[in-house]
């Protein structure tokens with residue numbers, strides 16, 4: 134192996150992480166100990182954590198990097214300014230890196246924050262040196278974003294927008310509250326460090342810790358605990374396979390406030406064209422992953438062949454029932470939309486749909502029990 138010269142250190146990035154990290158670790162505890170915190174400081178800090186963190190997840194990530202929905206210009210300006218306040222570079226640069234991450238996930242030479250290079254590298258190490266120097270000027274994978282005036286305005290004036298937002302907002306609220314310095318330390322610096330690291334966890338921990346229900350072709354994981362700290366982005370296994378879906382947690386009970394914000398804004402017309410992956414594809418991916426896992430285990434067992442035949446038969450049955458169900462669902466929806474059916478025809482279609490639905494649900498139960506049984510330790 135040849136020893137390669139390490140890429141040059143990115144001094145500005147290092148200084149930002151070290152200085153803000155030290156202030157949070159040293160000044161914030163001192164401030165709390167000697168002067169105490171008042172509720173205005175606490176509320177401002179928490180509100181800014183949510184506002185700037187969600188501007189990264191709903192704005193930088195789901196709106197711009199993945200185009201999973203469209204947003205009104207006013208929403209875009211707010212997301213661009215609050216996103217700049219999170220100090221993670223411009224939308225254009227961030228989205229470009231992120232599109233490379235999805236395209237070449239886990240490829241140590243191309244993925245900007247490849248999890249295969251370990252926790253430290255994927256969390257923060259990748260920003261400390263100029264790895265893959267071309268990434269800092271080549272935005273050819275974001276030609277669509279270069280047509281977005283808000284994106285280019287933020288990119289061209291990133292430094293003043295970032296500095297003004299980061300200093301003026303906490304200082305102004307601090308001035309109103311009678312303690313500029315305290316607010317700047319807590320709602321300015323401490324808030325920045327928290328949002329940095331929780332969003333960095335999506336590149337590090339969400340590729341290390343959790344389950345892989347949809348695919349194991351990359352390192353991304355689903356993790357409900359992580360979702361709780363990352364504004365819903367912990368469902369990262371789902372996200373890597375269906376990246377254009379505006380949701381990361383697809384079940385109603387999964388904690389995904391970014392999804393709730395996007396869909397909430399759509400009710401008042403501020404966001405539109407919310408993209409969802411068809412349920413059939415999601416269900417099929419999940420079943421295929423279960424098949425793959427159970428199959429790998431059965432192949433190692435002495436009497437595995439017989440069980441494998443049974444497993445395959447049940448899988449084929451499941452897939453055919455799914456196809457039948459989703460096509461019945463579609464015919465029913467089309468008929469309802471067109472409103473052309475006479476009542477008895479509608480009733481018949483609805484009856485058939487319900488019948489297929491319960492057959493599918495039975496087959497799903499059978500399939501999941503079979504997998505559980507085979508996956509149990511011998």
Ligand SMILES: [Zn+2]
Pocket residue numbers: 234335336340353369373
């Ligand atoms: Zn990822």
Ligand SMILES: [Zn+2]
Pocket residue numbers: 194198199231235372376
């Ligand atoms: Zn993504």
